[in-house]
Amino acid sequence: MSTQGMILAGCDGDRTWRLQDYVARGGYSALRKIVADKTPQDNIIAELKASVLRGRGGAGFPTGLKWSFMPRSFPGDKYLACNSDEGEPGTFKDRDILRYNPHAVIEGMAIAAYAMGAARGYNYIHGEIFEIYQRFEEALAEAREAKLIGRNILGSDFSFELFAHHGYGAYICGEETALLESIEGKKGQPRFKPPFPASYGLYGKPTTINNTETFASVPFILNMGGEAFLNLGKPNNGGMKLFSVSGHVNRPGNYEIPLGTPFSELLEMAGGVRGGRKLKAVIPGGSSAPVLPADVIMGCTMDYDSISKAGSMLGSGAVIVMDETTCMVKALERLSYFYYEESCGQCTPCREGTGWLYKVVHRIEHGEGRPDDLDLLNSVTGNIMGRTICALGDAASMPVQSFIKHFASEFEYHIENKKCLVPPEVQHAGSNIYVSPSC
Amino acid sequence: MLEIEIDGQQVSVEDGSTVMDAAHQAGIYIPHFCYHKKLSIAANCRMCLVQVEKAPKPLPACATPVTAGMKVWTHSEAAVKAQKGVMEFLLINHPLDCPICDQGGECQLQDLAVGYGGVASRYQEEKRVVFNKNLGSLVSTDMTRCINCTRCVRFTVEIAGEMELGQAFRGEHAEIMPFIEKTVDSELSGNIIDLCPVGALTSKPFRFSARTWEMSRRRSVSPHDSLGANLIVQTKHDVVKRVLPLENEELNECWLSDKDRFSYEGLNSDERLTTPLIKQDGEWKAVDWQAALEFAASGLRGIAKDYGPAAIGALGSPHATVEELHLLQKLARGLGSGNVDFRLRQTDFRADAGRAGAPWLGMKVAETGELDRLLVVGSFLRKDHPLLAQRVRQATKRGLLVSVVGPNAEEWLLPVRARALVAPSALVDTLAQIVVALAAEKGVAIDERLSGFPAQAGDDARAIAASLASGRKVAVWLGNLAVQDQRAAELQLLANEIARLAGGTAGVIGEAANSVGGYLAGAVPSADGLDARQQIEQPRKAYVLLGAEPELDFADPAATVAALGGAQLVVALSAFVSPSLREVADVLLPVAPFAETSGTFVNAEGRAQSFVAVARPQGDTRPAWKVLRVLGNVLELAGFDYNDSEAVRDEALAGDIAARLDNRVDGVALSAVAAPAGALERVADVPIHFADPLVRRAPALQRTRDAAAPVARASRATLAALGLAGGERVRLAQGAARAELTIVADDKLADGCVRVAAAHPDTATLGALSGAISVERI
Amino acid sequence: MLSQESLQQIDREIAKYPPDQKQSAVMSALRIAQVEKGWLANETIEFVAGYLGMPAIAVYEVASFYNMYDLHPVGRHKITVCTNLPCALSGGVHVAEYLKEKLGIDFNETTPDGKFTLKEGECMGACGDAPVLLHNNHRMCSWMTREKIDQMLAELDGK
């Protein structure tokens, strides 16, 4: 495990997830200070605004601003939800945060609860990481025992109950309102907004949802000060961020680096392209982010603004690296299948459109493409984007549009020649996506 | 109020309105599928996308709240492009075989596809196939056509009150279904057929029997419960093919109960009586009308001459029209007899002497939505009055607190705040307790008529009183059980008193389509006449029977069959023949059911609703009002020269109806009779699909769960006291009357009671709907 | 219907939510029921519905929506392989192919002896450890190679 960074700094031992170890690393000092000083809620939110911490779950919304939306004098319960549903292909940072430093999340949530006056919180944990869910439960027990959560935290009159909710296999539950529905014991189908969760959230009560990494950053920000955090990164892109690097690199894994670090440095940290091959393309922010060709990404720094300028999104910070052996049609086919499989089925464009997209890409990959298929794909994605209840529709469309845009010749070759531009043996040698019979 | 601009039109709409509401107000149509004004907003179909100024993407009109100064274009290029895009998605997996779809011609998808669909499908992949589901005998499925708008799901949850359908699986595999092997058993289930915008849910009885454009549509009024649901009856070649709701926001809204919707099948039953019959020497003989009427007239004249006119009784169904009941009483009175009644299942008529007017709901049906407290006494509300129950259900979501008194506590699918579960014999005492508790809550004295009544308020009564006392708009409703109770008059008196103390209204829900109309038509006994019960207990020599079946429509089937069977002459006007009618009657006159006659029903709120025939009477059937008119002529009675049914109605309902509605009763004494210790009491529900002769003969309804053969029910404690285990066959006895049923444990009943349905062939041999009953293991 | 122990576990889950929000425990309840019973039969779903005071179809909606629930019997060992892009780039599909070959079954099939069921999974949030697979929903196996698969199967075969 990397020992650099912020949240994961020093998390290379065996038991770094234990309360004792966290405290030894300086953990819970921020919460203790707040509770002891009775820090005004506004000061905390101001500190967060100063830090320019942007949500780490994908949308990059400024966290301090989001917190300020919570109604102050709401009679009755307010809720917090932590989004650890991490299901965006390529993203695996929250799992490591929960695995190695769960108390940072707990402390961050407790501080958030204090700042927003929330009485209860849930951490929604991705279905497939049951062991992590169990570990988080243990961490919660430790924190409760130490009076860091629960009634009268650290002897004060501040109380906050925190529980873990375990998902069971649905990418869509990462969407914040689907996540709330899921906690309510329903299918994870996103809600139409407005009303937004800050006014109508969990059980109809004001609710703030943040990503695991967002919450985990909070104690560090309060300890070092918002300004210092901002300065770790670059203007408008405050702080450190975890990047999950996967695919064709020598050392896949999480790298917590300052925002604004050149992509080339990140690639180097990850050991460079596997087998010394040539970089072909990178999806810089999780599968929903538009793919960028090698030359474009090599000119980027890893922060919201730079990646956005290049035509993609920093998203969750999941960097999927593809080398020259990758067939882009096949890569897109797999991603399209994912969105088709994971559409919640609620709204028409996504329910019907994701299947259509997959079927057409599948056809192209299997040598049955038609000359006007690329136009069709562009048109269908156009009819999905911006017309759905949640952003999954966009998420399913952006890969299609960007793959076609940047790798049109590969698609055209496929349609014309009924086979991959990248010869099967090359694909075999490099990428390990299966090679379909038609190739 | 907010000012917005929609398609260039300025509209001012209420805060909290949606763009869809605003468009509706401006008379602008926005295409939609999932949106329905009575259901929660799902915003899932995306058909209603519109362009909104400054919004980066099209927004769904159904879910987008209006904001001040908002500018909306519903048919701009951008809006139409979005709508067309959605339409294309809806059609890719939808079969394009409208000609073989039962929804063809009345399909929202088909209609909109014409305007918004592309020319040729760009979708060349295989279409999705979804297996059909068995939802029961009323709703047919063709699930491949489903567009997942979830209207049906939301209906079951929100309107019917029980989630019987869901959307299982996800993504493209999402499917609407009931839980495995379950059917949809709601008494309101047919509404999902109307709600379904495509041909996924269609009417099973109607399936493929006609196309919508081949049928004529006429308005009518439901002849069943006292709500007076408005109907559109569709006929083809004079046969009723289908019944749909005619929207009336004040009554049925856009809904119908399954009974209202599917009972029309009974119109075409094999048991329709289509020619006049007379019995001679024990043999039935078809005759022409002239002969039949003369036979009846001379018979009646003979009885009047031989035994005096008081030997004649006249009994009409509360499902008969105002015109029919008016002429029935006029006929009896013309013959000199004051023995007329239409309250066939009632047993206590003590209130008649002091009634201030016709008992009615005491309020408008639509005012249910404004109530904040409601006490329902003695009712099977959900099955007896499905749409009224639905209104109560909706009102509870807006804060209405419902209290219930009665021997039954079956599920109404609405929250009950407080309940007194008591045997029928304790109803009066329980209401008296509520009066006492309420008077204490309000700090006022009790009406002198009630003073001395030894009521010590128990916990349940106090809880109910406390709830009523805190209300702003309160109602007390007496249900069918209360009206049929042996001490109905006292219940009425007490209900009035509770309402008075709570500052609310007391009302009678009314059993049948014309429970109010019968009073207005004068179909109640004269001062010296006999009421329905007396006419049976003191058998007459002759009866004129209108639209009722002796063993199913009366308070005491065994006694009724005996009384009618022993009479010298029974003239029965009926739409149907049945073995019991053949047995007791001497003349059978085929009269038209509601669809084949004009007439009027006055519903629970006192609203007179007239309708005309939607089909020609079958065979030699004649409208009953005409038959009675001619019979009056043959008998040479005065005042029987009407040109049309309107003239009869105008005579019957002359004057201000509202002024004739009044629930007050005078001169009823409260008595403190204790129930005989240890005696079992019968509680009789009238099952929803057996309540009247028409619905009994509707085959699809008879195959629903609601029409399952009756069992006897008793609480576990009662069963234990009887030494019985649930599931055993028992013999039930009321005096000499007997029936055999299976008995089951049902803790939704007060102890000491046995619930045995009435109006069903299996229990028709029993006696009174209330009172003592005994049970023994066979 | 469910063991005392399972019911206790479900009760612990119910306690996490406000008293009038028992339904929130449905996902855990189904998971616990599935662990005990191996899969979710209709009776099990109905039981859970009754236990939580929910309509059966509402529970079925949940059970059919989340793909880790099994609405049909599965083998004693359910192996779910992630074949999503990041994993596929690092051999995820080869792992699946190898398992198919070794077990003689395709995705969504169970070996005739009822021991193994193979499923294709979506992203498990562990792409850095690719190829990954999930054993019986609850145990993640990382960096799978042929050797590790052989070893795993041999181990499970004995159980």
Ligand SMILES: Cc1cc2nc3c(=O)[nH]c(=O)nc-3n(C[C@H](O)[C@H](O)[C@H](O)COP(=O)(O)O)c2cc1C
């Ligand atoms: C389809 C979809 C999937 C998402 N998945 C995740 C996820 O797995 N984790 C996450 O934190 N946010 C996810 N999001 C974003 C959340 O909706 C939400 O913006 C985020 O949790 C807010 O937290 P943040 O402001 O701290 O980023 C997803 C959004 C969509 C539309």
Ligand code: SF4
């Ligand atoms: S966009 Fe897809 S995932 Fe989102 S609500 Fe619509 S159907 Fe569900």
Ligand code: FES
């Ligand atoms: S009617 Fe608005 S989305 Fe369906």
